Amino acid sequence: MRLADGRLVPDLRIDAGVVARCRELGERITAPVLEFVERHTTVSIERSVLRLFGFHGASSGGVPFANLIVDELHARGLVGRGAAWWLGWALRQGARDPLQVAERIAALPRHPPPLPPAEDEALRTELRREARAAAAELRARVEARDALKAELGVGPLPHKYLIVASGNIHDDVEQGRAAAQAGADVVAVIRSTAQSLLDYVPHGATTEGYGGTYATQENFRIMREALDAESRKLGRYVHLTNYSSGLCMSEIAIAAAWERLDMLLNDAMYGILFRDINMKRTLCDQHFSRRICAFAGIAINTGEDNYITTADADEAAHTVIASHFVNESFAHRAGLPDRLIGLGHSFEIDPAREDTIARELAQALLVRTLFPGAPIKYMPPTKHKQGDIFFSHVYDAMSDVVAWLTGQHIQLLGMMTEAMHNPFLMDRYEALKTASYVYRAWRSLGGDLQLRPGGVVERRAAETLSRAVGLLEEVAEEGLFQAIGKARFGDVARAEDGGKGLEGVVPRGEDYFNPFLEILEGAV
Amino acid sequence: MTGAGGAGLVRPYGDRRDDGVVQLSFVLPVPAGERAREAALRLVRAMGLEGAEVAAMERAAEGYTFFVVYGRTGAAVDWDAVQVPEVVVRKRSFDELNAAVLSQLGRRIVVLGACTGSDAHAVGIDAIMNMKGYAGDYGLERYPAFDARNLGAQVENARLARACLEAGADAVLVSQVVTQRDVHKDNARALVEELERLGARSRTLALLGGPRIDHALALALGFDAGFGPGTRPSDVANFIAAAVLRRAGKEPR
Numbered sequence: 085m086r087l088a089d090g091r092l093v094p095d096l097r098i099d100a101g102v103v104a105r106c107r108e109l110g111e112r113i114t115a116p117v118l119e120f121v122e123r124h125t126t127v128s129i130e131r132s133v134l135r136l137f138g139f140h141g142a143s144s145g146g147v148p149f150a151n152l153i154v155d156e157l158h159a160r161g162l163v164g165r166g167a168a169w170w171l172g173w174a175l176r177q178g179a180r181d182p183l184q185v186a187e188r189i190a191a192l193p194r195h196p197p198p199l200p201p202a203e204d205e206a207l208r209t210e211l212r213r214e215a216r217a218a219a220a221e222l223r224a225r226v227e228a229r230d231a232l233k234a235e236l237g238v239g240p241l242p243h244k245y246l247i248v249a250s251g252n253i254h255d256d257v258e259q260g261r262a263a264a265q266a267g268a269d270v271v272a273v274i275r276s277t278a279q280s281l282l283d284y285v286p287h288g289a290t291t292e293g294y295g296g297t298y299a300t301q302e303n304f305r306i307m308r309e310a311l312d313a314e315s316r317k318l319g320r321y322v323h324l325t326n327y328s329s330g331l332c333m334s335e336i337a338i339a340a341a342w343e344r345l346d347m348l349l350n351d352a353m354y355g356i357l358f359r360d361i362n363m364k365r366t367l368c369d370q371h372f373s374r375r376i377c378a379f380a381g382i383a384i385n386t387g388e389d390n391y392i393t394t395a396d397a398d399e400a401a402h403t404v405i406a407s408h409f410v411n412e413s414f415a416h417r418a419g420l421p422d423r424l425i426g427l428g429h430s431f432e433i434d435p436a437r438e439d440t441i442a443r444e445l446a447q448a449l450l451v452r453t454l455f456p457g458a459p460i461k462y463m464p465p466t467k468h469k470q471g472d473i474f475f476s477h478v479y480d481a482m483s484d485v486v487a488w489l490t491g492q493h494i495q496l497l498g499m500m501t502e503a504m505h506n507p508f509l510m511d512r513y514e515a516l517k518t519a520s521y522v523y524r525a526w527r528s529l530g531g532d533l534q535l536r537p538g539g540v541v542e543r544r545a546a547e548t549l550s551r552a553v554g555l556l557e558e559v560a561e562e563g564l565f566q567a568i569g570k571a572r573f574g575d576v577a578r579a580e581d582g583g584k585g586l587e588g589v590v591p592r593g594e595d596y597f598n599p600f601l602e603i604l605e606g607a608v
Numbered sequence: 609m610t611g612a613g614g615a616g617l618v619r620p621y622g623d624r625r626d627d628g629v630v631q632l633s634f635v636l637p638v639p640a641g642e643r644a645r646e647a648a649l650r651l652v653r654a655m656g657l658e659g660a661e662v663a664a665m666e667r668a669a670e671g672y673t674f675f676v677v678y679g680r681t682g683a684a685v686d687w688d689a690v691q692v693p694e695v696v697v698r699k700r701s702f703d704e705l706n707a708a709v710l711s712q713l714g715r716r717i718v719v720l721g722a723c724t725g726s727d728a729h730a731v732g733i734d735a736i737m738n739m740k741g742y743a744g745d746y747g748l749e750r751y752p753a754f755d756a757r758n759l760g761a762q763v764e765n766a767r768l769a770r771a772c773l774e775a776g777a778d779a780v781l782v783s784q785v786v787t788q789r790d791v792h793k794d795n796a797r798a799l800v801e802e803l804e805r806l807g808a809r810s811r812t813l814a815l816l817g818g819p820r821i822d823h824a825l826a827l828a829l830g831f832d833a834g835f836g837p838g839t840r841p842s843d844v845a846n847f848i849a850a851a852v853l854r855r856a857g858k859e860p861r
Contacts, residue, residue: 261669262670266669393731394738509669513669514674
C-alpha cells in the first residue's frame with residue numbers, strides 16, 4: 085500500500101466487508117451518545133465559552149474568572165441557559181470587566197426575572213457578534229501557526245515525538261530545544277500528576293510541578309514561543325502537544341488553540357476508564373473539545389495504548405481496534421477530518437513471549453490499513469520496562485523497526501530509562517539517534533516485503549479484526565454506557581452515574597444559548 | 609579470595625577479577641571538543657577513577673555533550689561486612705498458601721491496596737492485586753485465601769486508613785510510582801501516621817511497593833516491608849500470609 089506521503093508499506097489483505105461493518109457499528113454506538121450530548125452542557129463547556137470570550141485571567145485569589153462566574157450560575161441552577169447568555173445579561177447591567185461580570189452574577193437572585201423578548205433577542209444578537217469577532221481572532225492565530233509551518237516545512241514521517249517532564253517549564257524549554265536540535269519533530273510537555281481531576285485550569289507558569297507542569301495557557305505560550313524560535317533556527321517546524329483531558333478538556337483545548345499548539349492528547353473514553361471521571365461528563369466535554377480542535381486544526385491523539393497497559397496487550401488487541409472505530413466516529417461527529425484523527429496504539433506485548441514481533445507487526449499494520457488517512461500514533465513499550473537500560477534500549481529499537489515497516493505517522497520514542505526516572509537529556513539523544521538509524525537503514529525494504537498469504541501476520545490481523553467486530557456488535561447492542569460498565573475496554577468497569585464530575589452535567593434549557601457552538605458547528 | 613563464597617574485598621569485574629572497571633554515561637552542559645573531553649576526564653578522575661578513557665563524545669544539542677567513559681576504581685567493599693535487611697519468606701505454592709491460610713486461620717485475609725496521594729499510576733498496584741497478575745503470576749484477587757480490594761489510584765491517605773479500619777484489614781498495600789522530590793516518602797509516612805491516629809496500625813500490616821522502593825527504605829518509613837522492581841504477586845502474597853499466620857500464633861517465627 086502506498087501512503088499519501090509516498091511511503092510504501094506491505095499490503096495487508098483484510099475483509100472489506102468486515103471493515104465497513106466496523107464503521108457502521110461505530111456510528112451506531114456513538115449516535116445515542118450524541119443525542120445525549122446535544123441535550124446537555126457542562127460547567128466546563130460553559131467555562132470554555134467564557135474563555136472564548138477572552139476570560140483567560142484569574143482573580144487576585146488565583147481562581148479563574150471562568151470558574152467564579154460559572155460556579156455562581158451553577159449554584160442558582162442557571163447553567164442550562166448558557167454562560168454566554170448570562171454574560172450578555174451582566175454586560176447589559178453595566179459590567180465592564182471580568183471581575184464586574186463575576187460580581188453582577190454573584191448578586192443574582194435565586195429566580196431572576198426574564199427579559200422582555202425584544203431585549204432577549206438584542207442580547208443574543210450582540211453576543212453572536214462578539215463571538216464572531218472572538219472566533220475570527222482565534223482563527224487568525226491558528227493561521228499564523230499554519231503559515232509558519234508552511235514556510236519552514238516539517239520533517240519526514242514518522243514524526244519523532246519526544247517527552248519533556250521536568251516539572252519546571254523553563255527546564256522543559258531547555259530540554260525541548262535540545263530534543264528539537266537532536267531531531268525531534270514533536271515535543272510533548274507532560275502534565276502534573278492529577279491535573280485531570282482539577283475542575284479548573286490553573287493559572288500561570290509552573291516552576292515546581294509533580295510529574296510534570298500544569299497545562300496552563302502561560303506554560304503553552306512559553307513553550308510555543310521557544311519552539312518557534314528553535315524551528316526558525318533549524319529551518320524545520322517543531323510541533324508542540326499537551327493534554328486535553330480530564331475535567332477541563334475543552335478549556336485546555338481553547339488555551340492550546342489560542343497559543344498555537346499543533347496536537348492534543350484527547351480521547352473519548354480515557355478519562356472515564358483511567359481517571360474515573362463520570363462518563364456523561366467526559367462524553368459531553370470530549371465533543372466540545374473536539375469541535376474546538378476541528379476549528380483550530382489541532383490533531384487529536386487518542387489513548388487506546390493505555391488499554392494494553394492494564395489489560396494484556398496480546399489478548400486485548402481487538403479492544404484497541406474496536407475503540408479506534410468508536411473514537412473515529414466521535415471525532416467525525418465533532419467535525420474532525422481524518423487528517424486530524426491521530427489514533428493511538430502501541431508496542432506492548434510481553435517480550436518474554438515468542439513471536440511477539442509478528443503479532444506487533446500485524447497489529448500496527450492493521451491500524452495503518454484500517455485508517456489510511458489518519459495521522460496514527462505509535463507508542464513504545466512501557467509496561468514491561470524494567471531497570472536494565474541496555475535491554476530496554478534494544479527493546480525500544482524493535483518498536484522503531486515495527487513503526488517504520490508499518491508506515492506510522494507519529495512515533496513516540498521509547499526511553500531506555502522508562503520506569504526509572506524522567507528522561508535525561510542523553511536518553512532522548514540516544515532514542516533519536518537510534519530511530520534515525522532504523523529509519524535510514526530500513527529505508528526501502530518495507531515496501532519490498534510481501535506478507536505470505538495465510539501466514540502468521542495475516543492470520544493474526546484477521547483474528548484481531550474479527551474479534552473487534554464482535555466486540556463492536558456487543559457494544560452496539562448494549563449501548564456504550566453499559567459496555568463500559570461491563571469493562572469491555574481496558575479491563576476497567578465504570579458505572580453510568582459513578583466517577584467524578586457528574587454534578588457538573590446540566591440539561592440544556594429550551595432557551596440554551598451558546599454562540600460559539602453555533603459557529604463551531606457551522607464551520608464544518 | 610573474594611566473592612560471595614568467602615571473606616574479603618570485592619571490586620567491579622570487567623573481564624578480570626579485581627580490574628575494577630566501570631562504565632559511565634553522562635551529559636556535560638558544554639560544547640563538544642577537546643576541552644570538553646578533558647573536562648570529562650577530569651570529572652571522572654575526581655570521582656576516583658583511574659585510567660579513564662572517553663569512549664564516545666557526541667554533540668547531543670547546542671551546548672550539550674554526551675559522553676561514555678570507562679575507568680577503573682580502586683575502591684572495594686568488604687563483602688562480609690555488608691548486612692541488608694531482606695524480605696525472607698518460605699514460599700508456598702498458590703494451592704499450598706490457600707490451604708494453609710484457610711485451615712489454620714479459618715478465614716480470609718483482608719487486604720486493601722491503593723496508589724495513594726496524588727499518584728495516578730496504578731500500574732504497580734494493579735500488577736500485584738488484579739486477578740490476572742503479572743508475568744504469569746496470579747494477582748491477590750485470584751487467591752481464595754485473600755479478600756483483596758484494589759481501591760485504585762489517587763486515594764487519599766486519610767480515606768485509605770479509614771477504609772482499613774472499617775474493613776478490619778489485615779494488610780494494606782501501597783504503591784508509589786511518582787518519586788519526584790521525594791513525594792513518595794512523605795506520602796508513605798502520612799499513611800502510617802493516619803493508621804496510628806486511628807489506632808489501626810497494630811493490626812494492619814503496612815506494605816510499600818514501587819520502582820524506587822526497597823525493604824530498608826520501607827522499614828525506615830515505618831512500614832513492615834518494602835517491595836521493589838521485579839516483585840511478583842506471589843512474593844507479596846507469601847509475605848502477608850506468613851506474617852498474618854505468625855501474628856495469629858499459627859506459624860513459627
